[in-house]
Amino acid sequence: MRFSTRTFLFAVVAVVAGAAALLGSGAHAAEAKRLKVGITLHPYYSFVAHIVGDRADVVPLIDADANPHGYAPQPKDMIRMMSMDVLVVNGIGHDTWAFEILDAAGMRDKLHLIYANDGVSLIPIAGDPSGEKVVNPHTFISTTAAIQQVYTIARKLGELDTANATYFRDNARRYALEIRRLRAEFDAQIAGADLTKFRCATMHSGYDYILQELGLQVTAVIEPRHGVEPTARQLADTIDRIKAANVNVLFAEKYFASKLSDTIKDATGVKMYSISHISAGEYTPDKFVEEMRENLKTLATAIIESSKGA
C-alpha cells in the first residue's frame, strides 16, 4: 500500500488534533471534578468559602435576598440543588425548607449532606419564663460554636475530597484564629468598662450563643419562640420582668425590624441596639467576620454606655 504525502500530512494533522482534543477534554474533566458545595445560610457561605479556597465552588441554595425564616421553596432552588455534590445545612431548625427542597428535587438519596451542627454542644434558649429547655438553633451567631462548625465542615469535606483534606483543615484553622481575633478586638473595646451594670434583654433568642461565650447574661427574651410574637399577657409579663431586673439594654434584629421593640423601649426606657442575624444581603466570603465584628462593636458600645449609667 502506498501513502501519498498528502495522506501522511492528513494523518499527522488528525493525530495532533486528536491528541489536542484529548488533552483539552482531560483539562476540562479535571476542572469539572471540583466539588460543588451547596450552603443554606449566609454564615455557611463564608465558612465554606474560607475552607475550600479556590479548590471548590460554593453554591447558595436560595437567593441572597430571600428571608430564611419561613422561606417558601422555589422551583429554581431544586435546579440549584441538583447541581450540587454536597450541601451544608444547619439541620436543627433554621433551614427546614432545605429538606423540603431535597425531597421535592428527589435528591434525598443522592446528595451528600453535611450537618454543620453535628459536633456542636447546644444550649437552651435563654430567659424562657416557662423554664422549659428548648434547643437554640442559632449556633452560627457566635465565635466558639461557629469555629466548631468550621472544623466539622472542613473534616467532612476532607472526607469527600481526600486530596484536599489537609488544605481544608489548614484553612479551617487559619479561619478559626481569625474568628477568635474578633473577641480580642472586642476585649480591647470594652477595656475598663464596668460590666456589672450591663443587663440585657433580646427580641429573640438569636444572640444567646455569642452572649454566653462572652460571659454576658440574658435576662429576658421577648419572643416566646423564634418568629412568634408574644401575646398581650406574655408581653406585659416580660415588660414587668425587664423593669424588675433593671434591664437597660435591648438587642433587636438588624434586618427584620419589629414594631414590638419600639413598644418595649417606650414602656421600659431601655436603650435599643441592633444586632445582625447574618441572614440577609449578598453572599460573600467575608460576610460572617464583617457582621460579627459589627455585632461585637455594637455589644461593646452597649456595655460601655450601660456602664456609664446610674
Add this chain to the structure above:
Amino acid sequence: MQLVRPAGTRYEGLALVAATLAVVGALFLYVLAQGSEGFKEPIYDWQVSAFETLTGADQAIYNSLYTVKDEIPYIYDDINMFNEPGVKFRWPNLDDFQDWLLPPFYKDTSYEQQGSLTWTLFEPLAEGEMQGSTMYLGTDGKLPGQGSFLLVIGHVHAGFTNTNAIVIWWNAKNHEEMPQSGFRDGLILQGWREVVPYSGAQEVKRIFGNNAPPAVPALPDGIGTEPAPASDRESQSQSEGEDIESVIEGALEK
C-alpha cells in the same frame, strides 16, 4: 298497622370504635415514623448533661472545652513539628493556649466573666510518672455555685481503659486538687462527673427520627481524586489518618 322498629345502634357503635382505633393507631405510627419529641441519649449516674444540668458560666466553659478537644491535637502538631531529635514531645501548656487566644484558658474579659478559673496542666510525659493521662484542671472559680473542670487526655496506648480519648469532667465542688489518676473509676469516686453534650447530631435525630436525610458517601466518579499540590501532599503525609488516638500513641512512642 305495621310497627317499624328502629335499627339497633350496636353495629354502628362497633364501627365507630373501630374507626376511632384505626385513626389513633395510624396517628401513633405516624408519630413513631416522624421521630419522637422525647428523644434523648441516656445519661448515666456518673455523667452530667451540659444542656440540662450545667448553666451560665459552667455551660459556657464546657462548650469552649468541647471545641478545645478538636484543637489540642492541632496545637500539639504545631509545637512539636520542629523538635530536634531527642527532644521530648509535649502537650500544649497554658502559655500556648494564650498564644492561640483559646477559651476558656485565654485571659480576657469573658474569662473573668466566667469566673476566672485557675487552670493547671499535669503532663505525665514530662514528669515521668502517672499512668497515661495528661490533665488540665480548672478550679476555684469566683462565681457563686461554680464547679471545677478537668480535661483528661487518656492515653490508650499506655493502658488507659477509657475508650474516649479526650474526656471533659465536671465536679460540683468549687475547689478541687489535681486528681492522682485520670482513670474513670477513680475520678467518679472523687465526685467527678463526665459531661456529655446535647449535640446537633442528637437534635437532628430528635427532629427527624429515623427519617433524617442520610449522608450519602457516593460521589460522582473522579471527585477528590486529583492529586493535591506537592506542598500539601508533604504536610498531608504527616497528618493523614490523624485522629486524636494516633497523635497520643505517636507522642508516647516518641
